[in-house]
Amino acid sequence: MAEVGFNQLCNWLRFRHLVLIDTLARTQNMHTTALEMNISQPAVSKMLREAEKQLGFALFHRLPRSMSPTDLGSHVARYAQIALNDARHFIGQVNHLQQGGHGLLKVGTIFAPTSVALPAAIVGVKQRWPLLTLEILEGTSANLLSMLEHKELDLVIARFTLDRHRQLFDFQALAPEPLCLVTGSQHPLAGARHLPLAELGSWPWIVYPTGTPMRARLERAFAEAGMQTPDNTVETISLQTTLQLLQTSPMVAMLAESMVEPDIQAGRLTRLALPFPLVLADYGIITRRNETPGWSAQALIEELRSGADALRSARQSPR
Structure with missing residues (x-):
């Protein structure tokens, strides 16, 4: 496999090649790519062969019903996407x-x-x-x-x-991002001087999706307290949805203080009295x-x- 030189690449590579590679990597279908690019399917095949000849390796696997990128093809497709977004x-x-x-x-x-x-x-x-x-x-x-x-x-x-x-x-x-536990102002836990930690897991929770820092901090807080993470949950990053659920149902959420302070001041939400700090x-x-x-x-x-x-x-x- 011959190495690709920078000058060589500049002499032949055109944005149309990048559009082809990006579109085909996304659709994995020659016919759909031709339709999106408004050219014939034979023209797509010809352009792809030209690109692969110049690069010296196959960009896509030729399968009966799809054309998935090769390992090197995935790398080229990622570059094509970045270059097109930049353009x-x-x-x-x-x-x-x-x-x-x-x-x-x-x-x-x-x-x-x-x-x-x-x-x-x-x-x-x-x-x-x-x-x-x-x-x-x-x-x-x-x-x-x-x-x-x-x-x-x-x-x-x-x-x-x-x-x-x-x-x-x-x-x-x-x-930093200080966090707090909040409920609606009508929640049975609202206003409790001492938060019964053992009961927290039994209430329904609104949580951030798995893999987010907020979710990881919540799971760590439960682990530090020797408790199981709640099973009854709604996963969302929508603040509006979270606020509506807190105000209309007996749910609990861990949120950034800056996000909920106006609702706490207005009496729509209540901050629970935690015995330990929560900071991201x-x-x-x-x-x-x-x-x-x-x-x-x-x-x-x-x-x-x-x-x-x-x-x-x-x-x-x-x-």
């Missing part, structure tokens, strides 16, 4: 600038920063560049980091969930390693860090 972002930025805007910044965030840190940073950035468009996507750390890796986001405010993330991304800590590791700004963030991402990062510094100073100053 789409570039075209979107250029078009936005042509129309008089100041570009587009795509930000992924877990829920805790959306209560104070991120909105304050957005206000600061928009005061300086009012025509900059910010697109904000909420989700779990794992999903957001996958999108960041594939260049579907410019930066993420989250925390690492896998060891390999530490090799792929840079991390700037912003703030710091969330922070995550960017792709060995890639300098653009000017708009840098501007948001500066605002986020400034806000985090101010919050730390306020907490440390004597009252």
Whole structure:
């Protein structure tokens, strides 16, 4: 198998080849790929043969009913997806600038920063560049980091969930995330001076999905208390769904204090009196390693860090 040279790749590789590889890896079907690309099936076959000839290895297994990527083909398909997402972002930025805007910044965030840190940073950035468009996507750390890796986001405010993330991304800590147990204000446990830990597992719970830091912290808290994790659960990352369930049914949830403080102050939720603290590791700004963030991402990062510094100073100053 001959090695592929960079100059050789630049001389023949076109975006149409990347579209072909990305589409075929996604559909695993030659006919569907031809329809999506609006070309004939023989043209798809010809382009694929050209790509494989230039690379020197097969990209897809030819199976009777599907075309799954080979091991090397999966690597090439991942590159194709990243390159195409990068190109789409570039075209979107250029078009936005042509129309008089100041570009587009795509930000992924877990829920805790959306209560104070991120909105304050957005206000600061928009005061300086009012025509900059910010697109904000909420989700779990794992999903957001996958999108960041594939260049579907410019930066993420989250925390690492896998060891390999530490090799792929840079991390700037912003703030810890204190947690609390909450119920609806009408729950039988609401207002209890001493929380009967042994009873907690018997109530229905609203929990984050398996694999999320919030779920891992909940399971650890039960293990530390020598208790089984509840079996009667609803799994969701939707804050709106969680708040509605807490207010209309006898359920319990572990959530970030910043997310539920307004509802606690308004009397809609009650914080349970825990005998031990619940804190998650710091969330922070995550960017792709060995890639300098653009000017708009840098501007948001500066605002986020400034806000985090101010919050730390306020907490440390004597009252």
